[in-house]
Each structure stands twice: as structure tokens, then as C-alpha cells.
Amino acid sequence: MLVSYRLLKELIDFSYSPNELATKFTHLGLEVEHVEHVEKKFDKVITAKVLDVTSISGTKLFKVNLLVSENETKTVITAATNVKKEDIVPYAMVGAKISDGRVIVEKYFGDILSQGMLCSYNELGLESEFLSNQEKNGILILPEDTPLFKNFESVFPVEDFYLEFSLLPDRADAFSVLGIARWVEIILAKEEGRKANFEKLQPKVQLEENLPNTPFEVKIADTDCAKFYSGRLIKNVKIKNSSYNLRTELYKLGVHPINNIVDITNYVLKMYGQPLHAFDFDKLKGGIFVRRAKTGETIKTLDGVERVLSEKNLLIADSAGAVALAGVMGGEYTEVTNETQNVFLESAYFVPSVIAVSSRSLGLITDASSLFEKGVDPDFTPHASNVASKMILEEAGGILFKDSVDDLRDPKKGVNLRVSKAVSLLGDEIKVEEIKKYFDIEGFDYVFDEAKNTFTVYAPTFRQDISIEEDLIEEIARIKGYNEFKETPIVSNLKSGSIEKIQEFNSFLRNFLLAYGLNEVITSTLVSSAMLSKYKLFNEEKTVKILNPLTEDMAYLRPSLLATLLEVATRNINVNIKDFGIFEIGKVFYRENGFKEKFNLSIFLIGDYILKNPYKKTLPYDFFYLKGILEDLFDELKIPMFFEKQSYPYLHPYRSAVIKVKDELIGFLGEMHPNIFDKAYYCELDIEKLLNNSSLEKKFTQFSIYPSVKRDIAILVDKDIEEIKVRDVIRSASINELKNIVLFDIYEGDPLPKDKKSLAYSLEFVSNERTLTSEEVDNYILKIEKSLIDKVNGILRRQ
Amino acid sequence: MEFNEDIEKQFFEKIKNIKDLSELKKIEIEYLGKKGIVQELYKKIKDLPEEKRKEFGEKVNNLRNIIESSIESTKAQLESSLADLKLSSEKIDVTLPGLHFQRGSIHVLTKVIEEVKSIFVSMGFDVFSGPDIEDDYYNFEALNIPEHHPARDMQDTFYLAQKILLRTQTSPMQIRIMKKLKPPIRMIAIGRCYRRDALDSSHSPQFHQVEGLVVDKGISFANLKATLSEFSKKMFGENTRIRFTPSYFPFVEPGSETSISCVICGGKGCPVCKYTGFLEMGGSGMVHPNVLRNVGIDPDEFQGFAFGWGIERIAMVKYGIPDIRYFYQNDLRFLKQF
Incomplete structure (x- = not known):
């Protein structure tokens, strides 16, 4: 919300600069995001009157004669088509400067000398949002009662500061210039140590007494939806452009002028925070009823949209049906038009939650609805009608009637405050006298019961944020200043903090992978279906869809970490970073009897892990590097697992495997499919399953005090046999002393037979009782050899 | 001889x-x-x-x-x-470069999260995370934000189904924990949150928050101030000052916006803090009595404070990171700096 500093100063006398004021507001909880200084961007532009306009034959130009002072005329050539006799226009004289920096000079068009220029809003550098659409096309035509021959900036409030407020929904009282001015009064009251006086800020309007009654009944039918309704007839009005005076006020409020009646309702809304509505009286039939809509009832609103309603919507209806969406938007049929002669003016207080539900159920949020849903000042509502009526008489003429009213407003209720509760909640000593002072500053009325040490507080009716004790405590803190309270550490029984298991486990995984030189990444959980489809990860039934995505790019929750991790890889490769290992620990989502989420771990490797150097060969990441990390991890977690060949759409069909613990699938790994990435490796694990199967408990195990004996053997087996089978056979020889089996060479080719391969193992034997003798080890080898022959048709190769 | x-x-x-x-x-x-x-x-x-x-x-x-x-x-x-x-004869040139293996890194957001955790654990807080997919009840309803409440506009929400959404804040963990544990409660919850905000240098549709909640007899605004002040000093340096300004969050009353003195200029005013001397970190306040009642805690017996700060915000301030998008792009030149 933008508020004109100039307007505030007109309303209340204070001496703060715009920035000082902004800081004071922010400290009170009315945040000013920034202060915009609007300076005039022109010079030597005055208001002048058009005497005549003649078109110049053979051109699209017009010759305009202007009266530029009481007794001086000037001739200007213009291409604009919207200027006519009697118009008042901004005239840039010779030597004037306009907003784009141009200086106006005399200029001949044929044989006619143009002595200046008529200006458009653009040429004056005015904010276009302050002008009606009409005015944007061509020369700015000023209201007919604009003072003549004056510097433009002296008749139009061009130069100003605008305070941009970022107000929160509980500050219902501040969404108007009057509301902001009241807070200036509070600032002043605090400074001067007195009670705030809001009375002086109220517009003072006294209507004639013996007005005729509005010949119309108004009735709040659903009494839980509205607390006050007033409607009044104003007969024989003249709909036209607003006067110069009103236009300058609208300009300061940032309101587009439309016509005098609409402008007045907008003025009261922006200035005083009370939305009004004007109907064309002649289109209303029989009376006004405030009632809930029936399901299926329709109304065509001002914006031309035919809306189907439900019981969530509140209506203003006449005897024929809906005429307006109460508190949200008027109906098109009863709208005030240029032909309207008789106006019916509504000022009402609708129950905030009713308007919130009504406007939101239609997805229609308007200036009016956003004020009503926060809560307007019910005490001002009747008065707003008077203020607007008086303005209408001034601007549009007509005959005023007395308003028809249905008043169901509750009497003002007091809110209790226990001093002890305030002290306890704020955690600081605070005296009764001090509290009284703060309540005075905010203009609250109160009664203090000394025996009970309790206040009963009556806040002004515009303070709809005050309804419970804690609200009053906030006001004490607000006025004293949040930063004036002391800081006191919590006093409590000593207790240590703990971290939930899954977070501890994830931290362990991170540190484990860090030691392998991998980099942690954190990627988006929001992905597109295209991205998932690319890797065949999209599954209409299982993938979680967002009903109201911001963009198609982020319309789904990721079912896997693959797609986003590959995106990170691509991003880095594109900037020529080609050797890296990355991992992510993050949530994935799926549907299975509802929405599910779980943590997964993914790793992606590409390029070399030992980079180009003068000492050693470069070493590339490969399948077995990745598998090694996983084997180490499972070993650390004491999870017995195994790998089985398995293909995945995005992995190399002959270089991928599933990881299982018992019969449970816990993850997979493989080389990326060469169509996606060349020589890159990926794995993804289910962290929850990992956690459930793991044990991070450490306990000392006795190791042998005797030296071990190492023996290398080479075994000739069929080429197609899986290595794990050979290792299992060696293990199956059940030799307790065999502590370690390390495969260190695989050989195929000459001089071996074509269908054979040789596997070389280093076997380590150790006994807990003694140093093993060579003979003992020979016997073990014989035993192993026998197993190999029996089970895998293996032959021990002896040199 | x-x-x-x-x-x-x-x-x-x-x-x-x-x-x-x-x-x-x-x-x-x-x-x-x-x-x-x-x-x-x-x-x-x-x-x-x-x-x-x-x-x-x-x-x-x-x-x-x-x-x-x-x-x-x-x-x-x-x-x-x-x-x-x-x-x-075995002489080497000791000025030759060393042999390097790839060295790993932990994401800066994780680092910040770990630091936040360790500071609060040292103050006796228990650490939770909670689900990304939440019920409307926990995310709004129980937090004193009924349906159609204007305050919902403050947090534009992603929905997955009727009343099922991506949490817009970590505050639903206040409800989950208060329903599970009895006072005294002293907890933080850290996790990812989602809002329908377009991505720009300071907004992201997903971000991380740390939520704090303390509920016990006599917990006060002064306790809140001391706790966040202590946290800020540990996180940003001993000279950090904390500032509270009145604000509005439906689940706290009194409510406050909390800022720390600018880490760049120390509070004098500079372009980073837009010449205010302070950097906004997040909301805080005294747990609203309606919230306590919603979880069956008597507000006349127990009082509490709560706060919610942005992890990305903390990281940006602490490390001088100018753009929130860096966190999710994962350029290795970024990751390896921390």
C-alpha cells in the first residue's frame, strides 16, 4: 500500500521527514518497505485554455490557439486529436523542459510558427497509474475547474514522497490514509506523553436534519453475516468527471478517476477504509436484503463475469434477485452508468470471515473484499455514508434522502488483562501506571480494578485486532518497544538435547561419503513430467502431482533422485567440470495408499578420481570404484548384502545390478546407459531400509597375537562362471584360520584354453593359538583345492 | 723389523x-x-x-x-x-605440486543446518524434521489459521489433494510435537518448506526452515529474546545484536519479526542491509493460547515461545551468498567454497 506523505501532512501536523517516519512505523509493526521520492520531471509547464482548434489541410496536424495568461495567446501545432475548444491543458512554453529531457523550441510547420507544446502524461513523466484510460491517449485534459495560468506543479500534487507499506492482515485499521494518520497520532502521543486523540482526524460532516426518508426497506436477513447496513437514495444526480479538487485528492491516493460517483466511493475506501457501493436506484426493485446465496444462484458481476454462487456467498438482493456480491463486487445490471439519475448508496459492515469465505470461494479478491475480510471500523460505517453523501451533493448535485438502516452491531465489549499475566508472558517487571500510559497512548479506554489487579480495556472500534488478553500484552510491548524488554535465559531442569535417528544416520552417511572425495548436492524436489519421462521414471499412478503448480517445470514431486542429480552433472559438465563424484541425501515421493515420502541416497561418478599428474597414471571412476564404496558402506553398517545382475532403462544393460539384503531390495547401481552419459556411474539406495538393517554399534574383537601367513593361488575355471561362486567355494571349505580372501588378478587368453579364465587370490591364514606352519597351510590349500575341483570344476595352477 | x-x-x-x-x-x-x-x-x-x-x-x-x-x-x-x-642421487624438487585425489565437500546448507543443530542441542533442544507432505490441519488449522483466513495469503500453498499440501513452514511440527510430548518441551525442527513463489534472487518455491518451540511453566518473551540472542551470537559472532519489531503470525501473540545487526556493517547501514543496519531473519513470538488449546495444553498453566528462521537466509548472511538460486544449482565451483 502506497501512502502519500503530502496527504498525511495535510491530515495531521508532524515534523518527521519521510524516512524518520518510515523508521518509526517499522518499529511499531507497520513495516515501510521503502520511501519513494517522486520529483517533477518538467519545468515551465503551465495550465492554459484552448481557444480554438483548426485542422491544417493536407496534414494530420492541428493548429491550436491557447490563452496562456489573462491577455496573451500562443499558437501550438499538435498531432493529438483529443484537444477541443475550452479544454484546459498543460502547456510547455518555449524554453520548457519535459520529462525525457527535451527542451521546447520554436518551430515552423509550413508557414505556421509553433510556440510551445501541449503535453501528455508521458511527457510530464507522471505515473500512468494515476490517470484514467482516456487520459492516456493523447494530451492530458485537466478538469474544467482547474486554475488557469499556473505552474503545473502548483495545481497538481506532482511532487511527493510515497511510503510503501507492507502491512499484515491483523492491521485492518491501517489499510487507509486515515488509519495511517492514526498511527502518526499514536507516535506523537507517545512522544508528548498524552492520550491519543483520533477524533480530530475524523472527517466532520453534518447533514441537514429533516431529510425525506429513503423509500426502500433494507433488511439483514442472515444476521450472522452482516452487522450494519445503510442505504440511501440520492435523486437527480449528474454523472460526470470529478472536479479539479476531487481529482487532485484522487491523484494523491493513487486512484484512477472514472466518474464522480465511482470516484467518491473509491475516495472513501482509500481515505477512510470503508468500502461503499453505489447502485443505479431505478434498477432496484422493492427493497434490499442481505442474505446468503442459494446454491446455483447466479449473478453477472461488474467485470462482466457470470458467476455461479453457493451458500458460501453473501448477496445484496432486491425483490427480484441478486444485485451485488456483498462486500466483494457489484452487479453489472445495477451499476452506475452515465445515464444514471438516481443513486442508491450502500455503507455496510459485513462479518469478516463471511466475506473471506465468499471472495475466496470465487477466487475474487477486490479492494473492498480485502478490507471487509480484515474488518472495517463498524463505528465509522454509518458516518461513511454521510461523508460520501455530502461529496456527492458537491460533485453531482441532487436531492439527498435519509438513509434506511438495519443496525445489529454489538455493544462494545471490554477485554480483560491481568497484570500478572502480562508480567509473566513478557518476563519483565511492568507497573500498572506504565500500562495505563501505554493504553492512553493508543487511545484505549479502560477501567482498572485494583483488588483484582486487572484492567478491562475498551479499544477503539477500528482496532479489530484486540480481542484477547494476549492482544493487549502485545500492545504493551509494541508501545514500550520490543527491544526495551530484558533478555532472560530459560531457567529449567538441566537436560541434554537429542537428535532424531534419521538425521543422525544421514549425517553419518554424509561424512562417510565425504571421505571418498564425493561432493554433497541438494536439488529440487519439484520436477517436470518431461524430465521424469526422459529417464522413464514417470508413472501416472505412482508419481505425486501438484494440483496447482507454479510452472510445468515443477508440477511433480520426484520419485527418484536420478533426474535432478543428472541435471546437476550436466550443468557442471557444461562449464567444463568433467571429473567429479556427487551424492545427494534427499526425499523422494510416491503414491501408495496415500502420499508417501522417504529418504534416498544417490551417487553419481564421472571422469577421473586421480587427475592428470606427473607421478602416477590418471585413474578413472568405474563400476567397481562405485561398488567398492558401497561394499565399504555396507561393511561399516554390518549389513550382509549381495549384488544381482539386473537391468534398468537408464543404465547399461550389461553393467548394472540390484543390491539385496536377504530378499529385500535396498538399491541398485550401474554404469549409466551410454545414450545418456558416457562412462558415468550411478547408484541409489533406500536410506530407511539401510537404517533398519544396520548396526553402528562398535565392540572390541580380539585379534590374533600371532603373525599371519599369506599364500597366493591361481585357479583355472570356466570363463562364464561368476567370480562370487568361486569365492563362495573357497569360503565353503570351512577353514577357521582363513581370515581373508583377496582377488588380485583375472586373466584370460594365451596360454589358457579359450573357454577358461584364471583367478588369482591372495589367501591369508591366521590362528589365535599359534604361528601356523607351512605344512598346515599346505593342507588348507589342499582342502580348498578339493572343494574347487568338486564344486566348480576348478584347477589349481601350480608353477 | x-x-x-x-x-x-x-x-x-x-x-x-x-x-x-x-x-x-x-x-x-x-x-x-x-x-x-x-x-x-x-x-x-x-x-x-x-x-x-x-x-x-x-x-x-x-x-x-x-x-x-x-x-x-x-x-x-x-x-x-x-x-x-x-x-x-635421490634428490627431488620439493616445490613440485603434491598428488591430489578428488576431495569431497558438504553442501553449505547442510553445514548451516548442522551448526544450527549443534548450537540448539547445546542449549538442550531436541531436534526433529517432520514430513514435507502435510495435512491442512497441522499446517494451518491447528496453528490458528482457519480456512479462508486472510493470513493464508501470506503463504501461497501447493496442494496435492483436498486438505493435503506441501508444508509452507516448519510450524506444523509445533503441533506434531506438542501432541506427542508433554511440557516441558524444548525442540527445533529443520526441514524443507514450499511456497508458490516465483524463483528469483531472494525467493525460491522451496527453502529450508528451522522452527523452534519451548513450552513450559512461565516461559516468557524475555526467554525468547535471550534464546535467539544467544543463537545469533553463536551463529554470526559475539558482537551480533538482535532486534525485535512487532509483526503478525496467527499462531503467536505477541508476534515479532526478528532481525540481526548487519554482519557487513555491524549496524551502521550499508547496501547489504539497505541502510537499515539490520537483516530480517524470520518470525517469532509467544505461542498463541488458541494453539495451546488446540493441542490440549492449558494456556493458564503453560506458556511458550516459537520462532521460524530461514536456513538459506542464515547461509546467505553468514557466507555473503548473494543469490538463493546458487543453493539448488550445485555448481561445483560453488559447493567447493564451503
Whole structure:
């Protein structure tokens, strides 16, 4: 919300600069995001009157004669088509400067000398949002009662500061210039140590007494939806452009002028925070009823949209049906038009939650609805009608009637405050006298019961944020200043903090992978279906869809970490970073009897892990590097697992495997499919399953005090046999002393037979009782050899 | 052979110019061998008159000792210079670069989260995370934000189904924890949150928050101030000051926006803090009595405070990161800086 500093100063006398004021507001909880200084961007532009306009034959130009002072005329050539006799226009004289920096000079068009220029809003550098659409096309035509021959900036409030407020929904009282001015009064009251006086800020309007009654009944039918309704007839009005005076006020409020009646309702809304509505009286039939809509009832609103309603919507209806969406938007049929002669003016207080539900159920949020849903000042509502009526008489003429009213407003209720509760909640000593002072500053009325040490507080009716004790405590803190309270550490029984298991486990995984030189990444959980489809990860039934995505790019929750991790890889490769290992620990989502989420771990490797150097060969990441990390991890977690060949759409069909613990699938790994990435490796694990199967408990195990004996053997087996089978056979020889089996060479080719391969193992034997003798080890080898022959048709190769 | 002083002199003459161990060996044999000069001298003893034998014998002993120790020391000298010669041939250029393996890194958001956790754990807080997919009840309803409440506009929400959404804040964990545990409660919850905000340099549709909640008898605004002040000093440095300004969150009353003194200018005003001297970090306040009632805690018996700060915001302030998008792009040149 933008508020004109100039307007505030007109309303209340204070001496703060715009920035000082902004800081004071922010400290009170009315945040000013920034202060915009609007300076005039022109010079030597005055208001002048058009005497005549003649078109110049053979051109699209017009010759305009202007009266530029009481007794001086000037001739200007213009291409604009919207200027006519009697118009008042901004005239840039010779030597004037306009907003784009141009200086106006005399200029001949044929044989006619143009002595200046008529200006458009653009040429004056005015904010276009302050002008009606009409005015944007061509020369700015000023209201007919604009003072003549004056510097433009002296008749139009061009130069100003605008305070941009970022107000929160509980500050219902501040969404108007009057509301902001009241807070200036509070600032002043605090400074001067007195009670705030809001009375002086109220517009003072006294209507004639013996007005005729509005010949119309108004009735709040659903009494839980509205607390006050007033409607009044104003007969024989003249709909036209607003006067110069009103236009300058609208300009300061940032309101587009439309016509005098609409402008007045907008003025009261922006200035005083009370939305009004004007109907064309002649289109209303029989009376006004405030009632809930029936399901299926329709109304065509001002914006031309035919809306189907439900019981969530509140209506203003006449005897024929809906005429307006109460508190949200008027109906098109009863709208005030240029032909309207008789106006019916509504000022009402609708129950905030009713308007919130009504406007939101239609997805229609308007200036009016956003004020009503926060809560307007019910005490001002009747008065707003008077203020607007008086303005209408001034601007549009007509005959005023007395308003028809249905008043169901509750009497003002007091809110209790226990001093002890305030002290306890704020955690600081605070005296009764001090509290009284703060309540005075905010203009609250109160009664203090000394025996009970309790206040009963009556806040002004515009303070709809005050309804419970804690609200009053906030006001004490607000006025004293949040930063004036002391800081006191919590006093409590000593207790240590703990971290939930899954977070501890994830931290362990991170540190484990860090030691392998991998980099942690954190990627988006929001992905597109295209991205998932690319890797065949999209599954209409299982993938979680967002009903109201911001963009198609982020319309789904990721079912896997693959797609986003590959995106990170691509991003880095594109900037020529080609050797890296990355991992992510993050949530994935799926549907299975509802929405599910779980943590997964993914790793992606590409390029070399030992980079180009003068000492050693470069070493590339490969399948077995990745598998090694996983084997180490499972070993650390004491999870017995195994790998089985398995293909995945995005992995190399002959270089991928599933990881299982018992019969449970816990993850997979493989080389990326060469169509996606060349020589890159990926794995993804289910962290929850990992956690459930793991044990991070450490306990000392006795190791042998005797030296071990190492023996290398080479075994000739069929080429197609899986290595794990050979290792299992060696293990199956059940030799307790065999502590370690390390495969260190695989050989195929000459001089071996074509269908054979040789596997070389280093076997380590150790006994807990003694140093093993060579003979003992020979016997073990014989035993192993026998197993190999029996089970895998293996032959021990002896040199 | 006559015993005379020349033998010793000659020996030293010879050994002086020795260059290698084999020459030394020859000299050793020449003087100390079985048929060497010293042995020859011993053999002469028996030819000497009785009274001179002892003196002569002593002289030969003496000579042998001198020669022996001299050979020993020469040998040691030769060996050491030989060893040095060998080592010098193995000379390397110590200014050559070292051999590097790939070195890993932990994401800066994780680092910040770990630091936040450790500070709060040290103050006795329990740490939780909670689900990303939430019920409307926990995310809004129980937090005193009924349906259609204007405050819902403050947080534009992603929906997955009727009343099922992606949490817009970590505050639903206040409800989950208060429903699970009895006061005294002292907890933080850290996790990802989602809002329908377009991505720009300071907004992201997903971000992380740390939520804090303390509920006990007599918990006060002064306690909230002390806790966040202590946290800020630990996180951003001992000179950090904290500022509270009135604000509105439906689940706290009084409610506050919390800022810290600008880490760049220390509060004097600079472009980073937009000349305010302070950086907004998040909301805080005293738990609203309606929220306590919603979870069955009597607000007349227990009071509480809560706060919610942005993790990305903390990271950006602490490390001077100018754009929130860096966190999710994962450029290795970014990741490796932390």
C-alpha cells in the first residue's frame, strides 16, 4: 500500500521527514518497505485554455490557439486529436523542459510558427497509474475547474514522497490514509506523553436534519453475516468527471478517476477504509436484503463475469434477485452508468470471515473484499455514508434522502488483562501506571480494578485486532518497544538435547561419503513430467502431482533422485567440470495408499578420481570404484548384502545390478546407459531400509597375537562362471584360520584354453593359538583345492 | 723389523688419502692382518732381552689400538659419505605440486543446518524434521489459521489433494510435537518448506526452515529474546545484536519479526542491509493460547515461545551468498567454497 506523505501532512501536523517516519512505523509493526521520492520531471509547464482548434489541410496536424495568461495567446501545432475548444491543458512554453529531457523550441510547420507544446502524461513523466484510460491517449485534459495560468506543479500534487507499506492482515485499521494518520497520532502521543486523540482526524460532516426518508426497506436477513447496513437514495444526480479538487485528492491516493460517483466511493475506501457501493436506484426493485446465496444462484458481476454462487456467498438482493456480491463486487445490471439519475448508496459492515469465505470461494479478491475480510471500523460505517453523501451533493448535485438502516452491531465489549499475566508472558517487571500510559497512548479506554489487579480495556472500534488478553500484552510491548524488554535465559531442569535417528544416520552417511572425495548436492524436489519421462521414471499412478503448480517445470514431486542429480552433472559438465563424484541425501515421493515420502541416497561418478599428474597414471571412476564404496558402506553398517545382475532403462544393460539384503531390495547401481552419459556411474539406495538393517554399534574383537601367513593361488575355471561362486567355494571349505580372501588378478587368453579364465587370490591364514606352519597351510590349500575341483570344476595352477 | 715411530707416521700418511672402503681394507690387512705389520712386531718380542719385552709389548699394543681406532673411524666416515652420495642421487624438487585425489565437500546448507543443530542441542533442544507432505490441519488449522483466513495469503500453498499440501513452514511440527510430548518441551525442527513463489534472487518455491518451540511453566518473551540472542551470537559472532519489531503470525501473540545487526556493517547501514543496519531473519513470538488449546495444553498453566528462521537466509548472511538460486544449482565451483 502506497501512502502519500503530502496527504498525511495535510491530515495531521508532524515534523518527521519521510524516512524518520518510515523508521518509526517499522518499529511499531507497520513495516515501510521503502520511501519513494517522486520529483517533477518538467519545468515551465503551465495550465492554459484552448481557444480554438483548426485542422491544417493536407496534414494530420492541428493548429491550436491557447490563452496562456489573462491577455496573451500562443499558437501550438499538435498531432493529438483529443484537444477541443475550452479544454484546459498543460502547456510547455518555449524554453520548457519535459520529462525525457527535451527542451521546447520554436518551430515552423509550413508557414505556421509553433510556440510551445501541449503535453501528455508521458511527457510530464507522471505515473500512468494515476490517470484514467482516456487520459492516456493523447494530451492530458485537466478538469474544467482547474486554475488557469499556473505552474503545473502548483495545481497538481506532482511532487511527493510515497511510503510503501507492507502491512499484515491483523492491521485492518491501517489499510487507509486515515488509519495511517492514526498511527502518526499514536507516535506523537507517545512522544508528548498524552492520550491519543483520533477524533480530530475524523472527517466532520453534518447533514441537514429533516431529510425525506429513503423509500426502500433494507433488511439483514442472515444476521450472522452482516452487522450494519445503510442505504440511501440520492435523486437527480449528474454523472460526470470529478472536479479539479476531487481529482487532485484522487491523484494523491493513487486512484484512477472514472466518474464522480465511482470516484467518491473509491475516495472513501482509500481515505477512510470503508468500502461503499453505489447502485443505479431505478434498477432496484422493492427493497434490499442481505442474505446468503442459494446454491446455483447466479449473478453477472461488474467485470462482466457470470458467476455461479453457493451458500458460501453473501448477496445484496432486491425483490427480484441478486444485485451485488456483498462486500466483494457489484452487479453489472445495477451499476452506475452515465445515464444514471438516481443513486442508491450502500455503507455496510459485513462479518469478516463471511466475506473471506465468499471472495475466496470465487477466487475474487477486490479492494473492498480485502478490507471487509480484515474488518472495517463498524463505528465509522454509518458516518461513511454521510461523508460520501455530502461529496456527492458537491460533485453531482441532487436531492439527498435519509438513509434506511438495519443496525445489529454489538455493544462494545471490554477485554480483560491481568497484570500478572502480562508480567509473566513478557518476563519483565511492568507497573500498572506504565500500562495505563501505554493504553492512553493508543487511545484505549479502560477501567482498572485494583483488588483484582486487572484492567478491562475498551479499544477503539477500528482496532479489530484486540480481542484477547494476549492482544493487549502485545500492545504493551509494541508501545514500550520490543527491544526495551530484558533478555532472560530459560531457567529449567538441566537436560541434554537429542537428535532424531534419521538425521543422525544421514549425517553419518554424509561424512562417510565425504571421505571418498564425493561432493554433497541438494536439488529440487519439484520436477517436470518431461524430465521424469526422459529417464522413464514417470508413472501416472505412482508419481505425486501438484494440483496447482507454479510452472510445468515443477508440477511433480520426484520419485527418484536420478533426474535432478543428472541435471546437476550436466550443468557442471557444461562449464567444463568433467571429473567429479556427487551424492545427494534427499526425499523422494510416491503414491501408495496415500502420499508417501522417504529418504534416498544417490551417487553419481564421472571422469577421473586421480587427475592428470606427473607421478602416477590418471585413474578413472568405474563400476567397481562405485561398488567398492558401497561394499565399504555396507561393511561399516554390518549389513550382509549381495549384488544381482539386473537391468534398468537408464543404465547399461550389461553393467548394472540390484543390491539385496536377504530378499529385500535396498538399491541398485550401474554404469549409466551410454545414450545418456558416457562412462558415468550411478547408484541409489533406500536410506530407511539401510537404517533398519544396520548396526553402528562398535565392540572390541580380539585379534590374533600371532603373525599371519599369506599364500597366493591361481585357479583355472570356466570363463562364464561368476567370480562370487568361486569365492563362495573357497569360503565353503570351512577353514577357521582363513581370515581373508583377496582377488588380485583375472586373466584370460594365451596360454589358457579359450573357454577358461584364471583367478588369482591372495589367501591369508591366521590362528589365535599359534604361528601356523607351512605344512598346515599346505593342507588348507589342499582342502580348498578339493572343494574347487568338486564344486566348480576348478584347477589349481601350480608353477 | 725394528720398532720405530715411523710405522705410525707411515700409517697415517697412507690412511690420509684413502678414498674407498676396499683401499681401507688393504691397509687394514697390511697393518692388522695375520701377517701384517703389527703381528710382525709382536713376533719380535721373544727376540728381545727380558727387561725390554714389557716396554716393547706395551708400545705395540698402543700402536695397534691407534691403528684400529683410526681404521674404524675412517671406515665410518667413508660409509657415511657413501650413504650421503647415494641419497643425494635421490634428490627431488620439493616445490613440485603434491598428488591430489578428488576431495569431497558438504553442501553449505547442510553445514548451516548442522551448526544450527549443534548450537540448539547445546542449549538442550531436541531436534526433529517432520514430513514435507502435510495435512491442512497441522499446517494451518491447528496453528490458528482457519480456512479462508486472510493470513493464508501470506503463504501461497501447493496442494496435492483436498486438505493435503506441501508444508509452507516448519510450524506444523509445533503441533506434531506438542501432541506427542508433554511440557516441558524444548525442540527445533529443520526441514524443507514450499511456497508458490516465483524463483528469483531472494525467493525460491522451496527453502529450508528451522522452527523452534519451548513450552513450559512461565516461559516468557524475555526467554525468547535471550534464546535467539544467544543463537545469533553463536551463529554470526559475539558482537551480533538482535532486534525485535512487532509483526503478525496467527499462531503467536505477541508476534515479532526478528532481525540481526548487519554482519557487513555491524549496524551502521550499508547496501547489504539497505541502510537499515539490520537483516530480517524470520518470525517469532509467544505461542498463541488458541494453539495451546488446540493441542490440549492449558494456556493458564503453560506458556511458550516459537520462532521460524530461514536456513538459506542464515547461509546467505553468514557466507555473503548473494543469490538463493546458487543453493539448488550445485555448481561445483560453488559447493567447493564451503
